[in-house]
Amino acid sequence: MLSERQKQIIIESINVIDALGIQGFTIKNLAKAINLSEAAIYRHFKSKTEILCAVLDNFISISSDFLNSIRETDSGSLEKIKQIFEKLSANFSDNPAYVSIIFAEEIFKSEKMLSEKVGKILKRNNDVFNLIIEDGQKNNEIEKKVESQELTLMVMGAFRLMVKNWKMSDFSFDLKESSKKLFISIETLVKNNNF
Amino acid sequence: MLSERQKQIIIESINVIDALGIQGFTIKNLAKAINLSEAAIYRHFKSKTEILCAVLDNFISISSDFLNSIRETDSGSLEKIKQIFEKLSANFSDNPAYVSIIFAEEIFKSEKMLSEKVGKILKRNNDVFNLIIEDGQKNNEIEKKVESQELTLMVMGAFRLMVKNWKMSDFSFDLKESSKKLFISIETLVKNNNF
DNA sequence: AATGTAAGTAAGTATTCACTCACAAAATAA
DNA sequence: TTATTTTGTGAGTGAATACTTACTTACATT
Incomplete structure (x- = not known):
């Protein structure tokens, strides 16, 4: 299990990467963000790579719980997609720093x-x-x-691009509203009308 | 205008970033790829940032020419989208390293x-x-x-995600074929049948 | 042949990087 | 209280970073 300090390090790592990019994600900057010495970081993680690994595992566990809970409901397929859109756009709105991590796969190229x-x-x-x-x-x-x-491809791709546009525009529009609108458009296009 | 050496530096920069990620894009690695001393790089560009800038400008000029030429034709809209898909997927197939640059916006976070x-x-x-x-x-x-x-959002997003999947799978499928298939699907969905 | 210049290099610079170590304070257990 | 473990730190380490300096070479122009 993760200690409170480890959780804090993970959260601040995401914030540092979001603010400064992967090149700005240094132990020095991370320690500064937590207000701790650089050496203290190494009491909780044995390497920088392990921190990045924990960041990913954290995301995997959060999104796994969420996706499974939606898959288990007995709503229709379009309703499920709607729920995923709603939940994801709400999460990103609450915690925009996550976007940097999730849509920037290149960040993690350093280690296989x-x-x-x-x-x-x-x-x-x-x-x-x-x-x-x-x-x-x-x-x-x-x-x-x-x-x-x-x-x-269209559903995921459109959602991802919308989030990317949101970030590139400095979060200048309401992601939850756009997400709702995008879902309605998708529904209009893919709904089976011949039945 | 760019000298031959400058063009070579741009091309090798793209290759280095593709192979090693932005963290591996160092003057040392770049010089090694060109088989030149580190100092020699600075005879042709005054800073690393200027190299990255040239990489982007190079991409902008290539894709501008291409997009404008398509916009000027008098084909229908769907035909134009088809042409863009064909051209882009052909270009990426010929030069996969470009994908790293174009879809990794985070690479360029270092400089405003x-x-x-x-x-x-x-x-x-x-x-x-x-x-x-x-x-x-x-x-x-x-x-x-x-x-x-x-x-x-759907057209661009789907195309981008397809290319990303192609890269993540180590180019394990034929991008041009997938691209063709994706276009047909998009055409099926968005074509106006009530007219 | 003399001169100017573009293009190269070896050997630096200062700074930053991830990481370590000896030790101290604080919390916990005995 | 005392002993032990956990969590912290200041001061380092060697390696890597972007970039510079002093100097050389190749070659075109006069």
């Missing part, structure tokens, strides 16, 4: 173990959407003229 | 000027797609139930 972990996150998210959409097609809820993998 | 430049690239690409889609809606070629900005 880290970039593999990121690859798995991306693949798992893809699989979750794909399963939901496949179910929707079987239930005649979602358009069947287009393969589920292509629909997944 | 660089990150602004990246923001402008993203916005311009968005505007190009948006204009094409708006035209298509006016001509009753593209579905009007969904706003053009939302369609733009």
Whole structure:
């Protein structure tokens, strides 16, 4: 289990990366953010790589719980996608620093173990959407003229690009509102009307 | 104008960033890739930031020419999108290292000027797609139930995610084929059938 | 042949990096 | 109280960083 100090280090690491980029993520800057000596950091993590690893594991565990809880509900496929959009946009609005971590896979290129972990996150998210959409097609809820993998690309891709635009614009629009609007558009396009 | 040596430095910079990430993009590694001394680099660029700046300018000029040439043709909107998809996927297939640069906006966080430049690239690409889609809606070629900005998010977002997946999978599938498939799916969904 | 210049280098500079170590204070256990 | 463990620190380490300096070489122009 993670100690309180370790959790704090993870949170501040995300903040430092968000503010200064991966090049600004140094032990010195991290220690300054926590108001601790550099040496003290090493009482809680044995290396910088281990900190980055913990940052990713933290994200994996949070999003796993969330995705599983949605998959288990007995709502329809479109309703599930709507819930994912709502939850994710709410989370990012509350904690914008997370965006830097989640959409900047290149950050973790330094270590093979880290970039593999990121690859798995991306693949798992893809699989979750794909399963939901496949179910929707079987239930005649979602358009069947287009393969589920292509629909997944559009749904995930559009959401990711929206979040990226939000960040690049310095969070100048309401992400939750945009997210709602995007979902309605997606629903309009992919809903099966021939049934 | 850029000298031959400067062009070489730009190309090798892209290769180094692609291979080692932004953290591995050091003057030492760059010099090694060109087989030149570190000091010699500074005969051609006065700083590392200036090299990164040249890398971005190089990309801007290439893609500007390309996007403008497509916008000027008198093909339909969907045909234009198809051409963009074809051209981009062909370019990435020929020069995979470029993907690292174009989809890794975080690389350029170190300097404000660089990150602004990246923001402008993203916005311009968005505007190009948006204009094409708006035209298509006016001509009753593209579905009007969904706003053009939302369609733009889906088209650009899906394409970007496809390229990202390609890279994360170590280029394990044929990008040009996937791109073709994605376009057909998009066409199926957004084509106006009520006219 | 003499001169100017572009393009190169070896060997530095100062600074920053991740990380270590000897030791001290504080919390916990006996 | 005393002993032990946990958590902290200041002052280092060697390696790496971007960049500079003093100097050399290759070559074109006069």
